[in-house]
Amino acid sequence: MLSGDPRHSAALRDAILDGLRSGQLSARHSRGLPGGFGGVVPPGAAQHRGGVAIIGGGPGDPGLITVRGRQLLAEADVVLTDRLAPRSLLDELRDDVEIIDAGKIPYGRAMAQEHINAALVSHAQAGRFVARLKGGDPFVFGRGAEEVLACLRAGVPVTVVPGVTSAVGVPASAWVPVTHRGIAQEFHVVSVHVPPGDERSTVNWKLLGGSSGTLVLLMAVERIGAVADELLQYGRSPDTPVSVIADGTLPTQRTINSTLEQVESRVAEEGVRPPAIVVVGDVVRVAAEITELMRDVTA
Ligand SMILES: C[S@@+](CC[C@H](N)C(=O)[O-])C[C@H]1O[C@@H](n2cnc3c(N)ncnc32)[C@H](O)[C@@H]1O
Numbered sequence: 690m691l692s693g694d695p696r697h698s699a700a701l702r703d704a705i706l707d708g709l710r711s712g713q714l715s716a717r718h719s720r721g722l723p724g725g726f727g728g729v730v731p732p733g734a735a736q737h738r739g740g741v742a743i744i745g746g747g748p749g750d751p752g753l754i755t756v757r758g759r760q761l762l763a764e765a766d767v768v769l770t771d772r773l774a775p776r777s778l779l780d781e782l783r784d785d786v787e788i789i790d791a792g793k794i795p796y797g798r799a800m801a802q803e804h805i806n807a808a809l810v811s812h813a814q815a816g817r818f819v820a821r822l823k824g825g826d827p828f829v830f831g832r833g834a835e836e837v838l839a840c841l842r843a844g845v846p847v848t849v850v851p852g853v854t855s856a857v858g859v860p861a862s863a864w865v866p867v868t869h870r871g872i873a874q875e876f877h878v879v880s881v882h883v884p885p886g887d888e889r890s891t892v893n894w895k896l897l898g899g900s901s902g903t904l905v906l907l908m909a910v911e912r913i914g915a916v917a918d919e920l921l922q923y924g925r926s927p928d929t930p931v932s933v934i935a936d937g938t939l940p941t942q943r944t945i946n947s948t949l950e951q952v953e954s955r956v957a958e959e960g961v962r963p964p965a966i967v968v969v970g971d972v973v974r975v976a977a978e979i980t981e982l983m984r985d986v987t988a
Contacts, residue, residue, distance in 0.1 A: 739766075739812065739813035739814060739815060739816045739817045739818055739819065739845070739846075740813055740818055740819070740845065740846035740847065740848070741809050741810075741813050741818075741819045741820075741821060741836075741840050741845055741846070741847045741848075742761040742762075742765075742818075742819070742820050742821065742847070742848050742849075742850060743821045743823065743827045743833050743836050743837060743847065743848070743849045743850070744758040744761055744762060744820055744821060744822050744823065744827070744849075744850045744852070745758060745823060745824075745825060745826040745827045745831075745833075745849075745850055745851050745852015745853070745854075746758065746774040746775045746778070746822050746823060746824055746825070746852055747775060747824075747825065747852050747853040747858060747938070748773075748824065748825055748853060748854070748855040748858045748859050748862070748937050748938045749773065749775055749824070749855075749936070749937065749938045749939045750775065750862075750938035750939065751775040751777045751778050753775070753852075753853045753858060753938060754775060754778065754852065755850060755851070755852065755853075757850050758850040758852065759778070761820055761848075761850060762778060762782070762820045762822060763781075763782070764818055764820075765782070765786055765818055765819060765820035766786065766787065766812070766817040766818050766819070767786070767787045767788075767789065767812045767817050767818075767819045767820070768782065768786060768787070768788050768789070768819075768820045768821075768822055769789045769791050769805060769808060769809065769819065769820070769821045769822070770788065770789070770790055770791065770792070770822045771791055771792060771822065771823050771824055772792035772799075772824070773823075773824030773825070773855075773964055774822040774823055774824045775822075775824075778822070779822075789808060791804075791805050791808075802832060802835060805821075805836065806835070806836060806839035806840075807839075809821060809836060809839065809840060809845070810839060810840060810843040810845055813840065813845040813846070814843070814845065821836060823852070824852075824855065824964075825852055825853065825854040825855045825856070825858070826851055826852040826853070826854040827849055827850075827851075827852065828849070828851070829854040829856060829878070830880050830882075830907055830908075833849060837849060854878075855907070855937060855964070855966055856878045856905045856907060856966065857905075858937065858938060859934050859937030859938065859966040860905065860932070860934065860937075860966060860968050860972075860976075862934070862937045862938045862942060863932060863934045863937065863942070863944045863976060864975075864976040864979040864980055864983070865932055865934070865968050865972055865973055865975070865976040866972055866975055866976075867903050867905060867968070867972060868903065868972070869971075869972050869975050872970075872971045872972055872974075872975065873901070873902055873903045873970055873971065873972050874902070875900070875902035875903070876902055876903035876904070876905055876970075877897060877900070877902055877903070877904050877905065878905045878907070879892055879897070879904060879905070879906050879907070879909075880892075880907050880908055881906050881907065881908050881909035881912050881916055882907075882908040884912040884915040884916070885912075885915050885916060885918075885919040886915070886919075894916075894919040894920065894923060895923045897920065897923070898919065898920045898921075898922065898923020898924045898925050899923055899924045901970070901971075902970065903968060903969070903970035903972050904920075904967075904968070904969040904970060905966060905967075905968055906966070906967040906968075906969065907966060908963070909965070909967045910933065910935075910956055910961050910962065910963055910965045910967065911963070913933075913952055913953050913956050913967060914953035916967075917931075917949050917950070917952055917953055920949060920969065921949060921950070925949055925969070926949070927948060927949055927950035928948045928949070928950065929948060929949040929969060929970065929971075930946065930947075930948060930969075930970070930971065930973035930974055931946070931947050931948060931949055931952045931967060931968065931969050931973065932944055932945070932946050932947075932967070932968045932973045932976065933945045933946075933947070933952065933955075933956055933961055933965055933966075933967050933968075934965060934966045934967075934968070935961050935962065935963075935964065935965040936964065936965075937964075937965075937966060945959050945961060946973065946977070949969065952967070
């Protein structure tokens with residue numbers, strides 16, 4: 690690397706190396722598996738050079754993807770992205786990268802899971818390296834394992850890159866610790882994509898109502914009234930603090946603090962829409978204390 694000025698040349702070389710290490714730059718020169726792919730290569734897979742990386746993109750802030758996730762994204766020939774994935778990262782990709790939007794809009798049109806699986810497999814079998822960019826962690830209510838299984842059953846090499854799950858990262862972004870010494874020794878992460886009482890629900894609401902641990906509820910805002918009723922019925926106190934954090938880690942993030950008794954009306958008053966995380970438990974008081982002290986420190 691020569692620019693005329695030796696110090697400038699060295700700075701340019703270092704910047705390029707940093708970019709390659711972080712995944713902000715790609716030096717890809719062939720359509721094979723990227724170096725350090727590290728995936729599971731099933732028997733019979735050697736005849737094609739493509740592969741799939743199922744990448745957890747974190748809760749939304751593009752800075753919260755892992756270095757490994759970003760490196761593999763930079764190597765992709767094809768990217769299949771979800772609605773809650775950090776989409777601004779796609780702007781950094783080269784022009785020749787094919788981007789497929791598999792966005793799952795609640796109750797709206799989205800690519801069916803079997804079509805997503807089929808697209809991953811067919812692109813990889815055509816020799817391409819496919820990055821499947823998902824929100825949060827692929828294995829936390831993310832269907833990541835279904836996609837891994839589909840690849841392996843088709844003989845396609847696949848790897849998974851863990852991500853910062855919204856279940857923990859979004860509360861942290863609002864200063865809510867999911868555990869705190871002397872307050873919560875356990876936290877339960879629950880999907881409320883079906884309400885309590887629904888025949889498809891496998892959640893033990895009686896146990897959760899009787900526990901004093903933190904509850905982290907995903908996909909819950911539209912069913913928050915039914916959830917609060919269930920928890921109150923099984924023993925949680927009406928004044929249990931509740932924090933509802935919408936658009937966590939994004940510039941539009943907002944937090945609504947309430948109690949179990951009032952959360953349904955507060956969510957309705959504030960017009961909270963998904964995506965949001967609901968945290969139930971005394972750890973919410975710790976967030977209030979941190980926020981208060983933070984105000985003094987930054988004043
Ligand atoms: C299908 S789940 C996917 C979870 C994801 N795999 C993860 O680990 O974060 C989607 C739910 O995650 C939560 N969620 C994801 N991103 C969020 C964000 N940025 N802010 C608040 N909640 C979020 C919401 O409860 C949303 O309905």
